[in-house]
Amino acid sequence: MNNLNPLFALLMILIACLTAYFINLKYKIKYESSRYESVDGLRGFLAISVFISHASVWYQYIQEGKWISKSYLYSQLGSTSVAFFFMISSFLFISKLLNSREKEFSWKAFFISRFFRLAPMYYFSVAIIVLFAMGITHWELKAGLFEFFHEMFLWATFTVIRGSSINGFDFTYLINAGVAWSLPFEWLFYFSLPIISLLILKRKPSVFYVLIGVLFIWGFFYVNGINVQHLLSFVGGALGAVLLKYKPLKNVENPVFSILILICLVLIVQFEKSTNMPCKILITIIFIFISSGNTLFGILKTSTLKLLGEISYSTYLLHGIVLFVVFYFGFGLENAKKLSPSEYCQVVFLITPIVVLLSFVGYKCIEKPFMDISKKYFNKN
Template sequence: MSNQNPLFAVVVFFIAYITACIINLKYKITYTSSRCESVDGLRGFLAISVFISHSSTWYQYIQEGKWISLSNLYSQLGSTSVAFFFMISSFLFISKLLNSIEKDFNWKSFFISRFFRLAPMYYFSVGLILLFVMIITDWKLKAGVFEFFHEMFLWGTFTVIRDTSINGFNLTYLINAGVVWSLPFEWLFYFSLPIISLLILKRKPSVFYLLLSLFFIYGFFYTNGVNIQHLLSFVSGALGAIVLKYKLLKNTKNIIYSVLILVCLVLIGQFSKSTNIPCKILITIIFLLVSSGNTIFGILTSPILKLLGEISYSTYLLHGVVLFVVFYFGFGLERAKMLTASEYCMIVFLITPIVVIVSFAGYKFIEKPFMEISKKHTTKN
């Protein structure tokens, strides 16, 4: 079997699903909100899809030293999944604003909850990255004390200012498969919400939050430029919230819509990147239908997919670390280069349960406890 073969993706997802089934037999997750059921199920596919995409890309890196995907399918499993993640974030929080039109929106609680939701697991993953970098560089500072702390400061800000290697190790991005690039866009969206709320809420945010929003938006675009393709994903998510709120799509559980989603998925596979506008339109069509209640023949109602969705943030941040440990420390890049495609696929199959278990542990012991702390703190506010 080749890492470019579609069957590779099917087998990896099947193993991940079975592993989640086993976890679900012993540990029942209490879901954190009453989100749209179909969206919860969708999230279960996304992080595993990113893992599958990066597993395929890792093979190309080992063989050729290039972090690229040679297959539209495996490229889209990564980029389209991230586009969906952006849409889900926008959908959830624009929905909250739409449901708070007549109410006071607690911005302090909102930002506190977002920090407690994203920061603990992120900083844990950065701690792992730092640990591995220091092991590789023999625990010696290669770039000078000031430069080292400057690098850690940039990572501490979720790389909103810019991404960077650590301590002169140019393959730092490889440790987590470079996934942190998407997090600055998440924060951009969160800090944009006070401005966006001016169009929605009757009770407007205070001047403080409006200025905070403007300051962050200006700083983000000043340092990162404007990437309209990713911003469009957030627009699509907001559109999904509006469509659901005002019931602009009727009878979305109809089998015809499920078939339409499958057709769109096939068409997406004809593009190499999700940033292509026709491709973005197809992704948006799928999201509008799913966020309006379509479950794709009932698949998205699976409690196992919901479990995978609940641990998806840990999966997103930690799957690259697992891959790095196995192929950089475990095999070594030179030895790994000698693996045949079939042998490589078998190793990924063995890694998959580890990724799911590590992700579940990250959710249970890091994400969930801090989410509970956040709830107690925001309730007081």
Template sequence: MSNLNPLFAVIIFVIAYFTAYIINLKYKVTYNTSSRYESVDGLRGFLAISVFIAHSSTWYQYIQEGKWMSRSYLYSQLGSASVAFFFMISSFLFISKLLNSVEKDFNWKSFFISRVFRLAPMYYFSVGLILLFVMIITDWKLKSGMFEFFHEMFLWGTFTVIRDTAINGFALTYLINAGVVWSLPFEWLFYFNLPLISLFILKIKPSVFYILLSLFFICGYFYIRGINIQHMLSFVGGALGAIVLKYKLLKNAENVVYSVLILVCLVLIGQFEKSTNMPCKILITIIFLLISSGNTIFGILKSPILKLLGEISYSTYLLHGIVLFTVFYFGIGLEKAKMFTGSKYCMIIFLTTPIVVIVSFVGYKFIEKPFMEISKKYF
């Protein structure tokens, strides 16, 4: 079997699903259906595993050719389109909150604190693992000087909003977590845009402090990083989903015709190399509008197992690359792995898949969830 064979992706997903099923026998995910979006929760489960599958395929290309790239549109989109969907979900959830708070005084302090408690603990845990791996690889010796080292850690400590960088001269730092942190600055950019967006939605406007805070962050971000329209359009797609749902612009979304349309769009997405292609972005947006309006793709997205995978998706996103790096760099060794046949490589990934799901679940249960509970209790 080849790492580019579609069956490779199917088997990984089946293994991940079965692992989550075993976990779910003891850990039951409970939902408040009046405040959660069932189809979107199920979608997140697909997306997290899809990113893992994409990077599992890419790792083979890296081992064989030394290039971090995919030679398959399908596997490229499993990563690229999945992140676009993640951006849409973030936008959908928080624009929906604003639309449902039109008459209320939105608590911006609580919002930003909750975002820190939601994203920071698992992120810093993953960065701690990256730092540990780098120091082990570099024999616990500073290669770039103390000042440069602390500067590198500062850049990572700010969610790489300014830029990402190698740590302690280890050029493959990005490889440790499969480079997934690139998406987090876009998340923070969206969060800091919300006070400005709320000016057009809420009757009780944000205070001058939060408006200035937003302007300061946004101007600084664009000055340092520039404007990336393609990824920003994903957040626009999510906002459209919130508007369509709020004002019931798409009725009877849960029907066979729309489910078939979603499947057709998914097939068409696979014909593009990247999700940033405009026709591809439109297809992704169509799918999201249907799912966020309640379509569950023939009931698949109602699965409690997918919801569990969705619950642990942030941990999966941040930790799956670290697990892969551990397996191939420390466990097997890159030179030895280079001698593997395609079938043997695939078997290693199949055996690694349950580890990724279990590690993600443990990360969610003991790092993510406790801090989320603290945020709810005190803020």
């Protein structure tokens, strides 16, 4: 077996699910009635898929020093999963606006809750990245104090302006597998919502929030340029929300829809990246079916996948750090290079339960407490 064999991905998924199953025996998730069951299950699969993709790419990096995937399957496990994450964000919050059409929508509560949701775990992961980068560079400032604080500012703002190495360590992105790149797009979408809401809500947002949204969007595109393909993912999620609200699909749990999803998944693997337009259309079709309630023969509504979905943000931010610790600090890149493909796969299989367990701890000890604080604050006000 090697890192490009489909069996490698399948076994990682099975190990992750088995680990989550045992965790779930002790920890039962309480879902609100408003939650979208199939979407929650999908989220669990996506986070593990990104982990699998990066585990495969790490072997390529160790052997050749190139952060690339030589397999369409493993490339798509990463890029398509992120496209689905964008769609989920868009689907959930456009649905929220559609369901609040006649009501007062609190933008203050929205932005504060988003910060409490994303920031704590992100800053925890950034703290680890900074400690590792400083340790690797022997705790000596390489470019001066001002430059160091500038780097910290860029990371503190979710790399919205741009990513940056830390203290001269050019391979800082390796520490977390470069996953922070997607978070600026999440914030771009959040700041776009006041403008989008002008077309949806009867009670329009104040000029303040619209202006803030316009300024953020202008600044984002001015610095980063316009990436239409990633923006289309958010459009796909919004389309799913609109269809579910006004023209819901009937009999969506029919096996025919599940078979169509599987066919689309097979077709997606024929493309190198999710940014290809036909590929994006296929991803959107799959998402519309799932967001409309299809659970893929019941798989997406299992408690195991829903648990993985609940801890998916921690998984997304921490899995790269675990891989880095094992292969950079644990084995050392030179020794890791001596691992046979089969030995490398075995090491990753042993890592997989650790990633799931750490993600669960991250969710339980960091994510959930801050989400609860946010809810309690707004319930009092």
